[in-house]
Amino acid sequence: TRVLLTGASGFIATHILDILFAHGHSVRITVRSEEKAQKIVSAYPEHADKLDYVIVPDIAAAGAFDKAVQSEPPFEAVLHTASPFHFRVTDIRKDLLDPAINGTTGILHAIKKYAPSVKRVVITSSFASIIDPTKGTRPGHVYSEADWNPVTIEEATRDPGTGYRASKTLAEKSAWNFVEDEKPNFEISTINPPLVFGPIKEYSSSSLDAINTSNEVFRNIVQGKYKEKLPPNGTYVWVDVRDVAAAHVAAFEKPEAAGKRFFIVEGSYFSNQQIADIIVKNFPEYKDQVPAQREANDGFNYKEGEIYTVDNSRSKQVLGLKYHTFEQSVVDTIKSLKALGL
């Protein structure tokens, strides 16, 4: 299948690219610069005949994807992952909302107009579009694909955390609305993961300082930044990047995934103390930097029964996902950070 993958320099997208090649697909990627394109191309010499690229410097710009979606042979599937996930923002609208929302509606318009052969568009959304943060830890509630974050555009500019969650929620909503209003030739699926952990590809990160947002906690723990006190968890559920990547590919390969959201979540809780404990167990060389194991539950900021649970059954039934374990994910993340010089 001929596939377009946006935001290919990203943490999750680099793993999607691996699976696309393993399944024999032909891929065009979009990235923001020639330098990023070259890094990726040189990482896959064996797939050179199945990889090309188009530079899209700003996904929020009008018509940003018009050229990228036009290909010979034509595309059958598009995976749209590009969206800002960081909190270094000065202007929430310009830095977070516009690229997320306009980027999503922009690519859908471009596909409808210039790429009528596309049958399926898979969009990287988030647990941020599912969770209702105003309800706190919400004991007794089971989060699933049926839930929507009720955040509004007016609330979106309150603070960067709300801004990020709103950017994902409003981008996903605009995609479902697009399908309903515009009735294009394609169907969409969305992939909604919570915090994503797992190995970083060496070519995708220039330095330890520049690693992706959701893996920063690993680097900070091992560098001793939290030796005295771990930060409280912002969220309690997680998933491995390789499972998120597999979900994106299964979502366009499987016809029955059309028109569905997928909550991609391993299912068990984690705490930052558990990350620290697994690091000490598997990498004793870091034990002096890492916060020591506490008494039972001290340092864990949740207790069973005090927090929502999650339902990942659709991801297993429709996409056939099998999830990596937490320990495997932590170990592989640290190994990849070592390769970056940790």
Ligand code: NDP
């Ligand atoms: P990364 O920051 O590694 O990847 C983000 C990608 O989007 C990069 O390729 C980045 O390009 C691109 N991008 C961001 N802003 C723009 C812009 N304005 N114009 C063009 N390209 C842009 O993060 P992840 O891989 O984690 O994120 C990928 C997707 O997954 C995002 O949609 C994110 O919201 C979603 N997600 C991530 C979660 C996580 O915990 N990691 C959880 C839930 C959802 P560049 O490399 O040039 O900056």
